[in-house]
Amino acid sequence: MSKRSTLLLAGLAALAATPAAAQEKPGFKDTPTLPGGNWHVHDSDRPAPDVVTPAARPGGAPSDAIVLFDGRSLDAWTAQRKAWPVEGGVLTVPSRASSGGENALITRQSFGDVQLHLEFRSPTPPTKNSQDRGNSGIWFMQRYEIQILDGYQNPTYADGTVGAVYGWKPPLANASRKPGAWQSYDIVFERPRFAADGKLLRPAYITAFLNGVLVQNHQAMLGTTIWRKVASYEAHADALPIQLQDHDSPVSFRNIWVRPLPERAIAQDLPGEGK
Ligand code: MG
Numbered sequence: 591m592s593k594r595s596t597l598l599l600a601g602l603a604a605l606a607a608t609p610a611a612a613q614e615k616p617g618f619k620d621t622p623t624l625p626g627g628n629w630h631v632h633d634s635d636r637p638a639p640d641v642v643t644p645a646a647r648p649g650g651a652p653s654d655a656i657v658l659f660d661g662r663s664l665d666a667w668t669a670q671r672k673a674w675p676v677e678g679g680v681l682t683v684p685s686r687a688s689s690g691g692e693n694a695l696i697t698r699q700s701f702g703d704v705q706l707h708l709e710f711r712s713p714t715p716p717t718k719n720s721q722d723r724g725n726s727g728i729w730f731m732q733r734y735e736i737q738i739l740d741g742y743q744n745p746t747y748a749d750g751t752v753g754a755v756y757g758w759k760p761p762l763a764n765a766s767r768k769p770g771a772w773q774s775y776d777i778v779f780e781r782p783r784f785a786a787d788g789k790l791l792r793p794a795y796i797t798a799f800l801n802g803v804l805v806q807n808h809q810a811m812l813g814t815t816i817w818r819k820v821a822s823y824e825a826h827a828d829a830l831p832i833q834l835q836d837h838d839s840p841v842s843f844r845n846i847w848v849r850p851l852p853e854r855a856i857a858q859d860l861p862g863e864g865k
Pocket of ligand 1: 737
């Protein structure tokens with residue numbers, strides 16, 4: 591063995607013998623304590639975030655996502671009446687006539703707080719107007735709808751256009767692409783919190799980007815989506831399915847994934863602030 595190799599081995603052995611606790615952690619312990627009292631500024635003991643490997647292409651599912659539709663399998667879903675057809679990697683709402691009635695698509699798995707990505711395409715050429723043109727929707731917990739509609743040069747009531755919290759908040763902008771073009775939704779949904787007696791403690795919140803444009807910014811939701819009435823809350827489970835709406839319009843979907851969010855993802859007031 592060469593002298594150089596011997597030195598290298600000795601160095602490696604010394605490193606291996608060093609207790610983990612004795613190894614220097616990046617960060618500080620002599621800095622002021624942050625509000626909440628748990629950590630110092632730049633605390634050396636504060637856990638590093640989990641590693642998530644992003645997708646190779648924008649919009650792709652990151653390593654910790656649950657893929658709901660990858661262009662092939664509908665295993666993650668059940669239908670109200672019959673399975674939606676998949677053709678060429680694309681999922682499309684079937685006609686009411688072929689389904690025999692309203693036929694929503696419902697995830698088999700239940701979710702609470704989630705990040706969701708989905709791509710949709712409005713039918714072309716458009717055949718109808720207003721709410722009958724490319725209407726669908728993402729119903730979190732089968733209750734709280736963010737609207738899908740062909741919003742391109744299609745006048746309708748503002749709280750019912752694409753990007754709206756249906757029946758409550760119009761989108762901050764109309765970022766629609768033309769019918770026939772693929773469009774992306776990136777959404778963070780925070781479920782409502784209820785007390786044991788059913789009282790609402792915290793409403794649902796939604797943040798949404800349509801085609802990369804902010805359309806809802808941590809918007810409190812009014813309650814269970816309802817047509818022509820004021821929404822209100824009714825207590826429910828902490829996790830429920832996500833539903834894609836059948837509004838008798840052949841809207842297509844691809845690339846659907848979710849990331850269930852941990853409790854620490856929920857926005858908190860500063861200590862001593864808020865309720
Ligand atoms: Mg709808």
